[in-house]
Amino acid sequence: MKDPKIEVNFEKRKELEEILGADQVSYCYQCGACVGDCPSARFYEGFNPREIMLKSLIGDIDDLIQTDGIIWKCSNCYNCYERCPQDVRPVEVIIALKNLASQNETSPKEILEVTKRIRETGYSVPLVSSTNRMREELGIPPIKKIDTFELDEILKPDNEAEKK
Amino acid sequence: MDAGRHPNITLLTYSEVEDVSGYVGNFKVTVRKKATYVDPELCTACGECEKVCPQIAPDEYQQGLSSRKAIYIEYPQAVPSTYLIDMETCLGNNPIACGKCQEVCDKDCIDFDMPDKLVELEVGAIIVATGMGVYDPTEIAEYGYGKYENVITSMEFERLICAGGPTEGHFVRPGDKQRPKKIGFIQCVGSRSKKYGSEYCSNICCMNTVKDTLLLRDHYPDTENYVFYMDIRAFGKGFEDMYMRSKAEGVKYIRGIPGEILPVNGNGDLKIEVENTLTGQLENYELDMIVLSVGVKPQDDSPTIRKLLTLSKTADGFMMEAHPKLKPVDAPTRGVFFAGCVESPKDIKDSVTQAGAAAAHAQILLNAGKVKIEAITSKIDLDTCTKCGQCADVCPYGAIKWTKGEFPELIEAACAGCGSCGAECKFDSITMRHFSDHQLLAQVDSILEEDPMKKLLTFACNWCSYAGGDFAGISRLQYPVHSRLIRTMCSARVQEDFVLHAFEKGAPMVLVSGCHFADCHYINANRQTVRRVLKMWDKLDKLKIRPERLQMEWISAAEGQKFASVMRKLDEKRMDVTQDEVDYTIEALKADKLKGAARKAAMAELKSPRPPEPVTSPPSTNGESVFQCMSCGHTFTGHYEPKEELVEWSCPLGECKSNSIRVHRKKAGK
Numbered sequence: 072m073k074d075p076k077i078e079v080n081f082e083k084r085k086e087l088e089e090i091l092g093a094d095q096v097s098y099c100y101q102c103g104a105c106v107g108d109c110p111s112a113r114f115y116e117g118f119n120p121r122e123i124m125l126k127s128l129i130g131d132i133d134d135l136i137q138t139d140g141i142i143w144k145c146s147n148c149y150n151c152y153e154r155c156p157q158d159v160r161p162v163e164v165i166i167a168l169k170n171l172a173s174q175n176e177t178s179p180k181e182i183l184e185v186t187k188r189i190r191e192t193g194y195s196v197p198l199v200s201s202t203n204r205m206r207e208e209l210g211i212p213p214i215k216k217i218d219t220f221e222l223d224e225i226l227k228p229d230n231e232a233e234k235k
Numbered sequence: 236m237d238a239g240r241h242p243n244i245t246l247l248t249y250s251e252v253e254d255v256s257g258y259v260g261n262f263k264v265t266v267r268k269k270a271t272y273v274d275p276e277l278c279t280a281c282g283e284c285e286k287v288c289p290q291i292a293p294d295e296y297q298q299g300l301s302s303r304k305a306i307y308i309e310y311p312q313a314v315p316s317t318y319l320i321d322m323e324t325c326l327g328n329n330p331i332a333c334g335k336c337q338e339v340c341d342k343d344c345i346d347f348d349m350p351d352k353l354v355e356l357e358v359g360a361i362i363v364a365t366g367m368g369v370y371d372p373t374e375i376a377e378y379g380y381g382k383y384e385n386v387i388t389s390m391e392f393e394r395l396i397c398a399g400g401p402t403e404g405h406f407v408r409p410g411d412k413q414r415p416k417k418i419g420f421i422q423c424v425g426s427r428s429k430k431y432g433s434e435y436c437s438n439i440c441c442m443n444t445v446k447d448t449l450l451l452r453d454h455y456p457d458t459e460n461y462v463f464y465m466d467i468r469a470f471g472k473g474f475e476d477m478y479m480r481s482k483a484e485g486v487k488y489i490r491g492i493p494g495e496i497l498p499v500n501g502n503g504d505l506k507i508e509v510e511n512t513l514t515g516q517l518e519n520y521e522l523d524m525i526v527l528s529v530g531v532k533p534q535d536d537s538p539t540i541r542k543l544l545t546l547s548k549t550a551d552g553f554m555m556e557a558h559p560k561l562k563p564v565d566a567p568t569r570g571v572f573f574a575g576c577v578e579s580p581k582d583i584k585d586s587v588t589q590a591g592a593a594a595a596h597a598q599i600l601l602n603a604g605k606v607k608i609e610a611i612t613s614k615i616d617l618d619t620c621t622k623c624g625q626c627a628d629v630c631p632y633g634a635i636k637w638t639k640g641e642f643p644e645l646i647e648a649a650c651a652g653c654g655s656c657g658a659e660c661k662f663d664s665i666t667m668r669h670f671s672d673h674q675l676l677a678q679v680d681s682i683l684e685e686d687p688m689k690k691l692l693t694f695a696c697n698w699c700s701y702a703g704g705d706f707a708g709i710s711r712l713q714y715p716v717h718s719r720l721i722r723t724m725c726s727a728r729v730q731e732d733f734v735l736h737a738f739e740k741g742a743p744m745v746l747v748s749g750c751h752f753a754d755c756h757y758i759n760a761n762r763q764t765v766r767r768v769l770k771m772w773d774k775l776d777k778l779k780i781r782p783e784r785l786q787m788e789w790i791s792a793a794e795g796q797k798f799a800s801v802m803r804k805l806d807e808k809r810m811d812v813t814q815d816e817v818d819y820t821i822e823a824l825k826a827d828k829l830k831g832a833a834r835k836a837a838m839a840e841l842k843s844p845r846p847p848e849p850v851t852s853p854p855s856t857n858g859e860s861v862f863q864c865m866s867c868g869h870t871f872t873g874h875y876e877p878k879e880e881l882v883e884w885s886c887p888l889g890e891c892k893s894n895s896i897r898v899h900r901k902k903a904g905k
Contacts (some may be wrong), residue, residue: 098429102465106510107494108377112517113508121512154377154494156428 080130087127090170092163099124099159105151111144118144120151120161127164136172138179190226193217239314247354249319255543258649259570259606264356270349271319277344278317280308284336292324298391301401306336360570360597365540367576370425370432370529377495378527384410385503385524386496389443392526396450406455408524410503415523418451420444421493422464426530435551437530438580441468444528445481452484460486461520463493463509496525531580544571545632550753553579564593567756568632569648572596611652611669611724617642620664626656631758653757654728658767670723679737682719687741688817691718691805696726699750702792707799714799715806725749727760731771734785739824743812744784744805751789752883762881772897778823779843783865784812786895789883804866815844850899860900866893
């Protein structure tokens with residue numbers, strides 16, 4: 072059984088609150104309005120935005136930001152944003168946690184594949200030949216490959232840090 | 236009904252207060268008694284007129300759940316017991332378009348030509364008991380109020396279950412008039428929310444719902460009742476007991492706020508999904524009817540009352556009491572008292588208690604025959620007065636009466652002592668007792684006598700900023716030892732020559748500090764402070780003195796932390812001020828005091844070692860004014876119109892949030 076004593080980790084919480092989007096988390100009064108309409112809570116055992124807010128408030132976020140963390144089940148539907156009476160914006164706190172995971176290099180590999188694809192091609196979805204064939208059939212213009220030089224410029228500091 | 240019969244009480248019903256003038260002990264109130272078009276002395280409330288009236292309107296008393304006629308009585312126990320005609324709904328009286336009611340009236344008491352009556356009253360004290368309004372949950376799209384027939388408010392619930400209600404107490408769903416078997420109550424609708432309604436707790440809704448559940452269990456023992464809540468606030472006498480009884484009756488209390496209300500079964504039934512936060516389980520409920528426990532809010536005509544009686548409101552919109560703990564029924568305006576929900580949401584017991592207190596306080600005032608006021612009032616010296624009337628303009632209480640060409644007349648009983656008139660008078664004709672120019676300037680001199688470069692001179696208002704400083708001290712918050720406070724009753728007491736005198740005596744920094752806009756003890760006197768500080772910044776700029784050496788902040792009595800951090804920021808700025816700058820400032824201000832050619836010569840000689848930096852403003856779209864934060868330097872655009880009522884400004888940068896905002900008015904033609 073886990074140690075029943077709960078110790079609040081204020082540093083972790085402050086670290087999280089400094090990320091844009093998570094600054095309102097301390098207003099949460101655990102009413103649960105975010106859970107009522109959450110599609111992920113309905114279908115995924117263990118996903119509960121209110122609980123994620125509670126864990127964020129006590130700084131117990133290590134498990135959340137692992138590669139198998141539950142936060143990746145969030146569908147970004149923004150229902151919780153609409154329902155929350157305290158403007159806590161649970162979805163944005165979860166996005167902040169995802170950013171923390173990325174900083175920590177514990178994002179799931181599927182996410183890393185997507186971000187890699189965006190950097191390399193500018194698209195999040197793979198460009199395959201069948202896509203343009205179908206577009207031609209439907210009479211819409213093809214998707215072109217784009218020059219990612221602007222993206223490279225913006226991401227230069229990150230890219231150089233990675234190379235090191 | 237007792238009030239209607241009492242020999243010492245005159246009831247003016249169906250009336251509006253149109254004007255209030257005067258001061259404590261001597262109020263003149265004009266009341267418009269609106270025409271009822273039925274003579275209350277003759278009407279027996281027999282109801283024959285109602286039967287023949289062809290016009291209908293939603294019945295406000297029944298929350299719009301049923302209709303009434305154009306000629307109606309609100310409820311059977313109305314005092315006086317008379318019908319009245321709602322002229323908006325009636326087919327018309329000029330000329331008489333219908334007249335059926337008049338035809339059947341036995342007592343001949345319907346008079347279509349009845350005029351409104353104006354009643355003039357002379358009263359010594361006024362008690363405001365105008366009550367509160369109720370939140371309309373239509374804007375909460377996810378609850379579907381107004382869309383789904385069987386989603387009702389707690390007010391509508393009361394009418395449905397009341398024997399005098401539209402269904403004569405048969406509790407049925409509005410949709411299909413069937414008896415609901417499963418009823419859910421959702422708490423905190425329009426309360427405790429940053430998004431919908433108000434942020435405060437409405438006090439009464441928890442216990443109201445508990446009572447409603449007991450009513451349902453009493454009358455309809457076969458119903459299943461669910462209450463979805465965030466907290467159950469059962470704080471009063473007998474409240475917890477009632478809550479436990481409700482639970483014992485089998486009412487289910489689920490801690491969790493539902494998401495959307497959705498229709499199900501195609502017959503008006505409703506379903507919700509809610510997390511029971513105490514078990515962490517998601518639960519689904521199918522209900523026949525949902526009652527939204529709506530919160531309360533100040534009455535819509537609250538601004539009118541406030542204007543009539545020169546009253547302030549607290550941040551929640553309800554009336555501001557003279558002191559939240561020690562004077563809960565007195566208004567800051569002498570002679571006015573509060574009773575009931577007009578001051579804050581409360582239940583019947585507390586309203587009655589407060590009413591007794593207000594009556595007692597009014598009685599004390601009237602019995603005494605004379606009123607003792609604090610000697611902190613204004614005095615106008617008519618010998619030097621130029622009759623400009625500016626003092627009358629800035630008095631928040633209208634205590635100075637002035638007509639063009641006449642001397643101003645100060646009504647001392649109405650004077651609250653804010654000092655705004657004293658600060659406004661350019662001819663030094665007004666003395667503020669106990670806070671005279673002489674006394675305040677002496678404090679400035681004394682503070683800057685030794686080591687002026689080390690002093691943070693602060694003008695702090697008595698009710699908020701000075702108390703905030705006190706609170707910082709009691710809370711043992713650390714802030715620089717260089718702060719020196721000069722207490723004034725209101726920040727509006729601070730006039731230009733105090734600040735300039737301080738700079739002339741070598742002050743590196745000056746801070747003017749007062750209450751937040753919503754909380755000014757003297758209604759809105761701190762707006763004058765802003766006007767004056769804006770002018771002072773312009774003046775310092777013209778003299779090539781860095782205007783950021785003058786700062787303005789709103790610090791409330793509870794904001795000890797803000798006081799400490801403001802002092803720290805001020806000290807940082809102080810350490811950046813050079814002796815050269817200060818020496819130049821003294822010269823420049825001395826030169827400014829000269830007249831004519833001497834002044835011109837002296838000004839030409841001046842050379843500022845550190846002139847103010849020009850303002851780099853962001854591009855202004857559609858002629859908006861440029862705002863500059865004097866604390867961090869950030870500039871932004873926004874709306875400013877000199878004649879409009881000011882709003883509280885603060886720096887939009889999260890790390891700054893300073894109230895030291897200077898506005899550069901848009902130049903004509905740009």
